[in-house]
Amino acid sequence: MELQSLHNKVALITGASKGIGRAMSTLFAEKGATVYAIARSAELLKELANEAGNKKGRIIPAPCDVTNAGAIEELIGQIVRKKEHIDVLINNAGLGHFGAIHELTEAQWDEMMDVNLKGVFLCTKYTAPHMIKRQSGHIINISSVAGTVAFPGGSGYCASKFGLMAFTDVLTQELKPHNVKVSVICPGSVQTHFGQNDPKDYALRPEEVAYMAYQMAAAPEHIIMNQLIMRPVVPRQLQK
Template sequence: MQFQSLHNKVVIVTGASKGIGHAMSLLFAEKGATVYAVARNVGLLKALAASTESTDGSIIAAPCDITRSSEVQALITRVIEEKGKIDILINNAGIGHFGAIHELEEQQWDEMMAVNLKGTFLTTKYTVPHLIRRKSGHIINISSVAGTVTFEGGGGYCTSKFGLMAFTDVLTQELKPHNIKVSVICPGSVQTHFGGTEPKDYALEAEDVAYMAYQVAAAPKNVILNQITMRPVVPQPK
């Protein structure tokens, strides 16, 4: 198989200030892409942009609240004006609050739906017309195993991630006639202290998920890696 080069590709990564998004930004830049790293924390984004050692690619800090339509529109317009194109959109931003459904605060529920679903909707909404005009591009959504199976205490988070899976399926159908790829990656436990939880020692590394995203993006032109589930190998008791 002939894998694609990411050299000179323009990539948007949301939730880039830490965790999986941080790792993806560094890896894609290392592979030669120009990465617009998107998050709300300006300081962390600037530090990320300055930390890349790539001589081929680059990371550009792009502060944006993806739950705000006007900011997302401005972001997409900026990228197209500066680089002339968008090749890959990675919807990675996510937030999790965990607890029994009746104990979740309304604000916690709203925040998960806003970031995990509405944010992905907005970045996609304003990017897709550009991709359709170019008749090329790739949208990669970072979901979770929690988007495929439920667990106690995950009512709000699982709801948002199951919604993201449905969103991805519909998007796949709508964009297939326009030669636009759509993929979703569903990692299990990752060592990122996500949602304030303590990760297990054997959990996936953020770099593991980043490398899978790279493989999905670099797959041969005639191949769509549509849905990938990643789980850590659980050590067996001796």
């Protein structure tokens, strides 16, 4: 299967300053895309852009809080006015707080819902109209295995990711008539410092998740990769 070129494509990637978002930004720039890297840390985004200086494409730092509707609307408007199109939106920004339901604070719950769901809603809300107008585009949401299987201590995180799966399903149906693709990736454990625990040695690497996002974005025009669940192979001696 021959993949499409990302040359002259414009990609927006949230949560781009570290982990999976950073790996995706780097890979998409390597493949020739102009990447608007969105995150709250201007300093980390600047470092990322400098590291990508010799790529085929380039990374443009776009410091922004995905939960701020006004800021997101303004940023996406600026990008469209400058580049005239957005080809790929990757909603990757996310966070998790873990613990028994009665131990979670209201602030922790609200933060997960704001970033993991509201942020996706806002970025999609202000990007989708431009894709609909062009009758072209691709939205890729980064969910989690926790959006398909619940576990003790994951009430808020699972709720937000199950919600993201439902959001993705509805979005698929709404945008299909406009030739806009919608995909979702559900990684298992990844070697990032996510949550309170250090990553397992056998966990997926951010670059591996990034590569699958690239495969989705560059798939032939007539192919939609709707949903991908990724899990690492657990060493036999650690299997229960």
